[in-house]
Amino acid sequence: MAERRGSLPFDVADPVLAAAAWSRLVEPGDAAAGALVRAVGTSEALDWLRSGAATPPGALPHRGWISAAERWRPRLAGLDPRRELDVITRRGGRLLLPGAPGWPTGLDDLGDASPMCLWVIGACDPDVLTARAVALVGARASTAYGDAVTADLAAGLAQRGIGVISGGAFGIDACAHRVALACDGAVLAVMAGGLDRYYPRENVPLLEEVAAVGAVVSEAPPGTSPMRQRFLARNRLIAALAGATVVVEAAWRSGALSTARHAAELLRPVGAVPGPVTSAASAGCHRLLREGAATCVTDVGEVVELVAGLQEPGDPDPLVQPGLLDDLAPDHARLLDAMPVRAAATTDGLVRSSGLGPSATLAALGALELAGRVERDGQGWRRVRA
């Protein structure tokens, strides 16, 4: 360890304490900090920061290090991650380090912006909950329509054994958590602030239920207050943890759109649920569709397609009603189309009305007779009633 300009009251060499310390020192997604700890290790990076040296060990001198250290150093004052670890332990939680058992590997796709660690309260490990999971996110000010669609999707995902990830907020988030819980699905909530206090306060009972069977996670240590920038940074975790992200309802400017953008950057599929064009709560979804940033999804089968990359068998579209002419070859459909609805028609008449010509007409009549769609009637032909 280098010179000892500032001393810290804990063992910097302890990787758990060092990771916890970094999660306090930096704002979420600080890529310079991520690059540094990945290059030299959390303990070594922390030791350098404490030392006051201009350049980290092994790094080339660069004024970027000076401004980065200037950003991180003010929070060294009073830093003691043992306190935060005490808090999370008392809450029945734990700290997960990158690569440790339980760590959800999806986060590694964030590269230098991946979290320093994950603070977790929950019965289940995040890697299990996210092995096959979809993020359902959307407007806090959801409508009855949005809630109904969210409920359908969350229930359908839970029934298919697919986890539901969301942000614990009012509206779509809460609805997704609530219904997935009710259907005994895998549930994961990602918080922007510390896990000492779930946010928003009104959802504390819901989030405690999520923790009781799934997990509530945050990259910020206990004591971190939720701020707008942290919500936006949190959204990248939701996107990275999920196999696909679906925006159910979102206003034109909505945090849910940032989740969708993060997912797209991570090359994760993004779905958007359309709604009435008269509803401001669907404007953000339509914006994503318009910009080609999301696939239009209208039911759970299409959401599953997103995450699976292929359609589940045995899930026919309920809206499809086969048409009378659908299973016919074009010539046959054209001939049947040209036949009177009730009266009989002569072959010559059918040749003229269909415009098919004599031989194609006879071929079509033969095929349709075999298929039981037309029958001979004296010298002519008539339709067989369905």
Added chain:
Amino acid sequence: MAERRGSLPFDVADPVLAAAAWSRLVEPGDAAAGALVRAVGTSEALDWLRSGAATPPGALPHRGWISAAERWRPRLAGLDPRRELDVITRRGGRLLLPGAPGWPTGLDDLGDASPMCLWVIGACDPDVLTARAVALVGARASTAYGDAVTADLAAGLAQRGIGVISGGAFGIDACAHRVALACDGAVLAVMAGGLDRYYPRENVPLLEEVAAVGAVVSEAPPGTSPMRQRFLARNRLIAALAGATVVVEAAWRSGALSTARHAAELLRPVGAVPGPVTSAASAGCHRLLREGAATCVTDVGEVVELVAGLQEPGDPDPLVQPGLLDDLAPDHARLLDAMPVRAAATTDGLVRSSGLGPSATLAALGALELAGRVERDGQGWRRVRA
């Protein structure tokens, strides 16, 4: 002229009679017929068909000609286009030949499948009506939602001097015609059958209004009954006549989807209006969006963008509400975000809570002070109320 196997009761050399005759002989969109008349001329092609010769003048022998002639020849019996021309004249209409004054050149993009001629009843020439026009098409079984959106779009297009094209059917089509008429817009209806009887019967008064100020057109001569295949073929004319096609509502299987597909084949922009995923009347629109076959359009401004290729200025989105932090640089937004809502904060406190470091914090405070967003308060800083 070649051998005279069959004689016809009219002057085959008359280009108007010959075109009218071909529009009776073939089903709409018969590309072989189109290629033939374009290669040798309508009169020469008709003379060949009448002659019974195996191969048209100038063509190479090919059994395709035999089966094509077999398809067309049955309708030579009783053929006399003077009758159809009489009918259209008595109805106050006329026959337009390709390339003649009034001919809408968009049809030429159909190549060999372009119509032999256009039967027209109307106060206006089709080329004028379609110079800048959008097709609004959709479900016959439209919902109140679909009708409301159609009315908004048709009115907006009419007010912008953009023509409205549709198919005269129940539902979305009729609504589009009706509202465009009410707003004194340019209106064009394209029929699948002959213009001796407008179809459907219930829309006759509406279609007569369309003809009175715009035009009603068909590629089929008077006396042609509307059949399913002709509706599908008609849809290609709607697509070709319009600068863009918008599907407002459509069931999963809907003729409107065929119009959209024709438009896409013609490299015309296609728009689809989203709706509630719970509405079967929007399932076809969502299908187009999902397949990437249409752009999501939610208001007339976005429809105009389709046809214009660029947004009209001075048409801001009514749903946009600028956020408090939107006009700020990221660092400045982050600092303001970290400031207490009401209390004052020290500079050191802000350095820690923002995670920006001292110099970036001071720079942000200076900029925000200049912008009137924060003010000094003794040794500290506080937000300026909006």
